[in-house]
Amino acid sequence: MMRQDSNDDSEDVSLFDAEDDTTRKSKKSKIRHPLASFFHLFFRVSAILVYLLCEILSSSFIACMVTIILLLSCDFWTVKNITGRLLVGLRWWNQVDDDGRSHWIFEARKPSTRGNTASSDSESRIFWLGLVICPFIWVIFIFSTLLSFKIKWLAVVIMGVVLQCANLYGYVKCKVGNKSNLKSMATNYFGRQFFRQAAKEEGS
Numbered sequence: 001m002m003r004q005d006s007n008d009d010s011e012d013v014s015l016f017d018a019e020d021d022t023t024r025k026s027k028k029s030k031i032r033h034p035l036a037s038f039f040h041l042f043f044r045v046s047a048i049l050v051y052l053l054c055e056i057l058s059s060s061f062i063a064c065m066v067t068i069i070l071l072l073s074c075d076f077w078t079v080k081n082i083t084g085r086l087l088v089g090l091r092w093w094n095q096v097d098d099d100g101r102s103h104w105i106f107e108a109r110k111p112s113t114r115g116n117t118a119s120s121d122s123e124s125r126i127f128w129l130g131l132v133i134c135p136f137i138w139v140i141f142i143f144s145t146l147l148s149f150k151i152k153w154l155a156v157v158i159m160g161v162v163l164q165c166a167n168l169y170g171y172v173k174c175k176v177g178n179k180s181n182l183k184s185m186a187t188n189y190f191g192r193q194f195f196r197q198a199a200k201e202e203g204s
Helices: 002-029 036-058 061-088 121-145 151-176 179-204
Strands: 090-096 101-107
Touching: 036 061, 036 121, 036 151, 061 090, 061 121, 061 151, 090 151, 101 151, 121 151
Parallel strands: none
Antiparallel strands: 090 101
16 A cells, blocks of 8 residues: 555656646747737838839838838837747847947847746747848849849849848857857757757667
């Protein structure tokens, strides 16, 4: 009877641990900042849609151009100052010292001592996918503008590439840092993959 009680206790502990694992996974996949996630994609996707549908929406080139530039500017400010800090805990800015020299500052939020992260996996995925895909779309627009001889749109498309690539460059620098950090990240990644594979082989 005593042995049976001890076995029951051990089973209860494993069940509670399993529940803790599921709650941790649900927290990681949960979107904690839905408004920030929405506006992270809203302005940049809206600028692309207006560019593609400008001839249908309005016959005025000036109105479409101003609308696209405003959306790109709002996107640049929102991503740089709000969504990067909330969704992935990264921030970058340019600072001019007293001598007139320009300094680029890149910051990343340190993980808390409890092991909790400020952003979930879903938010990080939304942030990086939106940050990487949209600049490539504007680069494609440059080639399409040149091939279709729509030179009047070239300035707007170049502005889209510059503004969105600036945010992409800033956040990549925040995430990766210098070359030594890049090498350490690659080493840690392949090390984790190796240990996972070894653990699977042992389990099988």
